[in-house]
Amino acid sequence: MNVFDVEKESTLKYKKKHLLNFSSNDYLGLSKNKALLKQLNQQIKLQISQCSSRLISGSSTKIERLEKNLSSHRDTQSTLIFSNGYMANLGVLSALGDKETVIFSDRLNHASIIDGCKLSNSQVNIFPHNDCSILEELVKKTSTKKKIIITEGIFSMDGDFSKLKEISKISKEYDCILIVDDAHGDFIVGNNTLKNYSGTPAYFNISKEVDVHISSLSKGLGCFGGYVGSSKIICKYLINKSRPFIFTSALPDFLCEIADIALTNAKKGTHQQKLYDNIDYFHKLIDEYNILNVKKIRYSPIIPIIIGSEKKAMDISTKLLKKGFYVQAIRYPTVNKNQARLRVSLSAEHNKHQIYNLLNILSRILK
The missing domain is CATH 3.90.1150.10 (Aspartate Aminotransferase, domain 1)
Incomplete structure (x- = not known):
């Protein structure tokens, strides 16, 4: 190494x-942005870490403020901060999936999605990369009531966009839960009219069709951490069922504050x-x-x-x-x-x- x-x-x-x-x-080059680095030095004066999980004493107004602002950024009802994007994928899939669930996953999805699918104990059907016709065939012939489709926004090794318009139509028609891991598209692209840089679903104007948005704070935002944006009921469910959220230390306050400042900077x-x-x-x-x-x-x-x-x-x-x-x-x-x-x-x-x-x-x- x-x-x-x-x-x-x-x-x-x-x-x-x-x-x-x-x-x-x-x-976006934000990890070395001079204005952000100056703010970082001011934010770290009180303590380095809460040294506790969110459900004990690790939750704070700083984390909640960042979650609120990320909800506004992704246009979701609620948001949960995870320790990183990998844990966010593990946490969502292991909580939402079970033996009565079928997950449809793009062949080129990230390792964290693959591992999350394994932890979910669900039946997993892999569809060829961005092949919506085969995806629809697989979904159509599945009799299981609970179905999840998961894809990336921009794929990490090929750099291409997911066919989110077509996938969202399939998801809606066959009553699937649609999850998008947008680690590489978030803060980079967005709605071209609004210039909101809210990610790949916004770029394709299908944000409201996505049930669970998963993303990273350590790529386009240049900081550290991951997050999940969704409905209030799904986020509440994750608080109670997502083991990578429950049994790990909260993201340190100073990282949340600097991410909040970076978010404002990125929106320009x-x-x-x-x-x-x-x-x-x-x-x-x-x-x-x-x-x-x-x-x-x-x-x-x-x-x-x-x-x-x-x-x-x-x-x-x-x-x-x-x-x-x-x-x-x-x-x-x-x-x-x-x-x-x-x-x-x-x-x-x-x-x-x-x-x-x-x-x-x-x-x-x-x-």
């Missing part, structure tokens, strides 16, 4: 070498516009350098460059490292065999000079 030290802006220190980081999920839209410009510029250069096997997906900060061979992907990643660029090679079992890739994560923090240098070097390596 490589060990890195964070430096200023989008750089890392690795074995005395300075690297440009193209593998972070800090899409300036960071998103810079990110969108970087994404457009990246794809423009991809075309100019004729780099193949790259999907052009507008607004998605995750850009996989499919290499195929696991060894070749690792070799290219190592060569980029030597040239001062950290781009992680993703290989089996995270992705399918012979689908190894360089997973480029763009941030509002990157500048065009850095992006140009990365693709200039990469194009030479690929020749």
Whole structure:
């Protein structure tokens, strides 16, 4: 496992070498935002942690304020803060699923969803990635009363959007519970008219069709933690039944306060516009350098460059490292065999000079 030290802006220190980081999920660059860091120093003066679970003495006005503001952000009745996004997925699926439930899960869903499905004791049907016709066939022939469909908003390794409009129609027609893990779309995209950056369901104008919104505070928001937005009755049920919520320490108050400040900052839209410009510029250069096997997906900060061979992907990643660029090679079992890739994560923090240098070097390596 490589060990890195964070430096200023989008750089890392690795074995005395300075690297440009193209593998972070800090899409808006908020984790190193100077105004937020200044606020952080003020927020941590009283205590580091409540050192207690929410149901003992860990709940606070600061957590509740963040939950209220996230409910407004996602347009849900209620919100619960979890320790991280992984635990949010485990907590929701293990609580809502049971032996009388059938879960329909996209083949490319994140490991936390896969693990949550296992913990639920439900029957799990995997449908091919974004294949709504097969999803509908599977749902239609299921006689079980309680059905859950779960998908991601933007997929973490492919960077593409879920077909949420089609999936929400299937969910509604066949009376399913629709769950969306929007860790990589939240705060990045949203309703284009309202400019609310409320995530992928808002982008497709189907927010009200989603029964449970799951997301992260440690990606687009640049902070730490996870959350679940839903109806009041589902959130109350999770408080009483979700073991990852009940039996773990509450998210520290200072992290909740800084996330609240970051949320206000993210709503301005300036960071998103810079990110969108970087994404457009990246794809423009991809075309100019004729780099193949790259999907052009507008607004998605995750850009996989499919290499195929696991060894070749690792070799290219190592060569980029030597040239001062950290781009992680993703290989089996995270992705399918012979689908190894360089997973480029763009941030509002990157500048065009850095992006140009990365693709200039990469194009030479690929020749």
